[in-house]
Amino acid sequence: MFRAFNLDSRMLKSRSFLATAGVMALGLASCGGQDAAVEEPVAVESTEVVVTSSCSPLSVVTGFYPLQFIAERVGSDQTSVSVLAGPGVEAHDLELTPSQAAEVTDADVVVFLPTFMPSLDEAVVELNSSVGLDAMAGLTLLEGEAHDDDHGHSHDHDHDGDEGHSDKKSTDDEMIVDPHVWLDPTNVSVIGKTLANKLSELDPACSAIYADNSQALTDEMTALDSEMKTALANCKIKTMVVSHEAFGYLANRYGLEQVGISGLTPEAEPSPKRLAEVAKISKSDGVTTVYYETLVSPVVAETLAKELNIKAEKLDPIESKPEGADLIAQMRANLATLVGGQDCG
Template sequence: MKKMKNLLAPLLAVPLILAGCQEESSKEKTQEKKDKVHIVTSFYPRYEFTKNVAGDLAEVDLLIPSSIEPHDWEPTPKDIGNIQQADLFVYDSEYMETWVPDMASSLDSDTILVKASEGISLMDGQEEHEHEHEGEEGEHEESSHEEGEEHEHHHEKDPHVWLSPVLAQKEVMNITNALIEKDPDNEKTYRKNSDDYISQLKELDQQFKNTLSDVPNKEIITQHAAFGYLADEYGLEQVAIAGLSPENEPSPAKLGELKEFAKEHEISTIFFEETASPKVAQTLADEIGADTEVLNTLEGLSEEDQKNGADYISIMNNNLEKLKNALEK
């Protein structure tokens, strides 16, 4: 019996040793995660830009689910808590994440807020409601100021700078500088990662220049006024059906103007966004016998798309191909 116990003792010890190793490995991983810079990013482009700069040196989280339109998203107390626990919070601007100023004033932590569009001159934005019923008198005129106050806090400026590959480079640099300030010991790695990614963005910019410089048509009609910076960069003219919010709907008079514009410029494609209803774009397309096509704003990218290799570069190349096809008809 004693001999049997002696034989069993080493065997019984194996599970205990394995359990101890697993526990130690788990502790090491937890400590490694704690040692990394923790970054929360608002919506998809901020997430991708930050991931490319940070590499394996930071834990980068996406705050706004890719299935949700970020323009009018509001954080829950749990979301605010996640931001407060982060070292850095990367967002676009107060004109996109309109809730950030209020959150910042009440933030009870040392979280560094990184405005990715810092230093970029933003275009003026104009919502569709500002054009509706122009010239009407009476009761509407008296109440228009009050209604305007209700809406104008959202988009005084156009926030969609990331849709210009040139301005995207500036956003990446802002993120890079913030990371280096927080974690100067890893500056060399952050700069290398940043330079590598910016090289890809420069190549993307050159592809846009080469492709769009010779197209015979320069006018595009979009459902959502999201492509102003892209159009400005590459010599195009964006005419939006609605304003900066994809949920806005145009007045009948505005639709009439767009119909005439489309006919005059022989526009054959009406663009809408992947996260918005195509109803208004389809209505205009039906009126003029045009096609509809998705032009991706990258405000959200599903996990499935990301697993399939989709990213900012590939989506923007896809946008370029669609613009080329529409402007060469």
């Protein structure tokens, strides 16, 4: 509810700034303190500022868009949320600038997904351990495959779509955790709960608000999950060919099988060997659509589509803020694309 202060997260941390802004008069002095008196929320409305007396303003720094979305939903007006990889930035590759590093250092909470953005992982190590929030906590993680030419692994083509099936089989010993957890809506709910718990620890007076916000997010994600489950239940084509392997959790949850031209991070040039492998799988599995994505050049996917005489369609891994949509709206748009591309109608 400190919209007017969102302009500068540093100011949010300064009680003296709040005092000089004249907010003390609204009862903020008891904020987060030991005051045992029963306190009615004192709300003063003006055109821009609404202040609830019982909440501490917290600053939350997030690595990239899905984490920003979750933090904004769960923290709502009680927190100032910022994102390191802004719109249009390829988040995997982000290197923190000195001012971003300072922002991370000053934050009350830093939400990160280990391995997704290595520069943020490194910055979090430097922080007091209570500041970093591992967004993978409590999730069932999948392993990704490293598509490295030195390792001639065969793509395991196992069509079992069991839910909760937590590891992909592979003959390759070079396995790493797949960080693209947010494309399974149930994971978004879990991250929301983890963050609500964290914010409640730091700001117990507002814990009911964080819990309510997190429950509202869970309700939306539960609805989206059942929508996706229904829409993808009868897809004739189970193999989904994507430009980089961002869709493992989605595929795992809804009984599809992801085949990536590139591995877990978007690479500029996939090897000819990998392209030949993907072409072979696409042919044998009757794939009709190759998916390319927002922030990676579509050339490779389009070339493959042309070679196989099939379609190339955009499927957004939502690693950056989608234009004109939020996480949920873009997941719905992705669903519509998948229903066509995987022949689920």
